[in-house]
Amino acid sequence: MSVIQDYHLMFPDLSSSTLEIIRHIVTEQGLWRVGKEEGFDLIRDMYGKISSVYGFPTPSLIEDTYEYYFISGERIGLPKVSLVSSLHEYRHHMQKHGRLRFSDVEVDARGWSISAFHYALPEDFDSSWSRGLIWYLPPYPGG
Amino acid sequence: MPRGEEGPGWSEYVMPALRPTRAMAERELGFIVERAVANFLREHSPEYRRKDITGILIEEEPMGGGFVNYKAKVSYTKVVEDQI
Numbered sequence: 001m002s003v004i005q006d007y008h009l010m011f012p013d014l015s016s017s018t019l020e021i022i023r024h025i026v027t028e029q030g031l032w033r034v035g036k037e038e039g040f041d042l043i044r045d046m047y048g049k050i051s052s053v054y055g056f057p058t059p060s061l062i063e064d065t066y067e068y069y070f071i072s073g074e075r076i077g078l079p080k081v082s083l084v085s086s087l088h089e090y091r092h093h094m095q096k097h098g099r100l101r102f103s104d105v106e107v108d109a110r111g112w113s114i115s116a117f118h119y120a121l122p123e124d125f126d127s128s129w130s131r132g133l134i135w136y137l138p139p140y141p142g143g
Numbered sequence: 144m145p146r147g148e149e150g151p152g153w154s155e156y157v158m159p160a161l162r163p164t165r166a167m168a169e170r171e172l173g174f175i176v177e178r179a180v181a182n183f184l185r186e187h188s189p190e191y192r193r194k195d196i197t198g199i200l201i202e203e204e205p206m207g208g209g210f211v212n213y214k215a216k217v218s219y220t221k222v223v224e225d226q227i
Contacts (some may be wrong), residue, residue, distance in 0.1 A: 004220075032227070064173070064176075065173070065176070066176055066180070066196060066198070066200060067197065067198040067199065067200070068176060068196075068198060068199040068200065068206075069197045069199075069200055070169070070172055070201045071200070071201060071202040071203070072202070072203045073167075073169050074174070075172070077172075077176075080225065082225070082226050082227060083227060084227060085197075085198070085226050089198065090202055095213075104150050104151060105200065105216070106150060106151065106152060106198075106200070106214055106218050107150075107151060108152050108215065117227075123174060123225075131224070132223055132224050133224050133225070133226060133227040134226060134227065135197055135220050135222065135226050136152065136220055142145050
């Protein structure tokens with residue numbers, strides 16, 4: 001069972017500071033152009049900055065086989081550099097610290113991460129959606 | 144491994160006390176993840192495969208006496224391309 005919906009519209013009120021941090025890591029720091037090691041360092045830096053916005057401790061990030069968030073250890077694992085996946089796992093960290101809008105934590109994390117990408121970088125979002133590079137979204141309109 | 148709940152694009156599994164303390168469990172996190180993946184594949188293969196797992200959320204459930212169980216929520220969808 002896999003439910004698709006308009007996750008990109010679920011958080012229209014996302015913090016402008018968070019959106020700016022996301023824009024910065026992509027357009028100025030070149031997240032999608034750098035190597036894996038540097039990409040992981042950029043995501044760690046992004047986690048630190050977003051955590052400052054919300055007043056949360058910064059989760060640790062390691063390279064691992066699967067994407068995961070280990071709640072008690074506040075540890076995120078990612079197999080590769082991915083903006084949306086890194087934001088998705090970070091949203092689970094936010095949930096631990098009391099941020100939850102939708103009762104299903106996975107729906108909430110998909111909504112927050114995909115909305116963040118959409119509102120921070122609308123053109124990149126549109127292009128990625130049309131190429132099927134964002135999980136759980138419905139088919140691209142007209143595509 | 145007892146079956147937990149089912150939601151939109153995820154399945155939950157409860158894994159009885161793997162390690163007596165969280166510190167030990169953290170060292171064995173990979174083992175916890177692999178047990179969750181194995182359970183998922185046992186239930187959803189061949190329709191869904193290892194590559195279709197999009198994320199795993201792992202939480203502790205204190206059982207008393209310093210022991211903990213683990214709940215793993217395994218998310219999945221048909222993955223064609225890597226996510227950006």
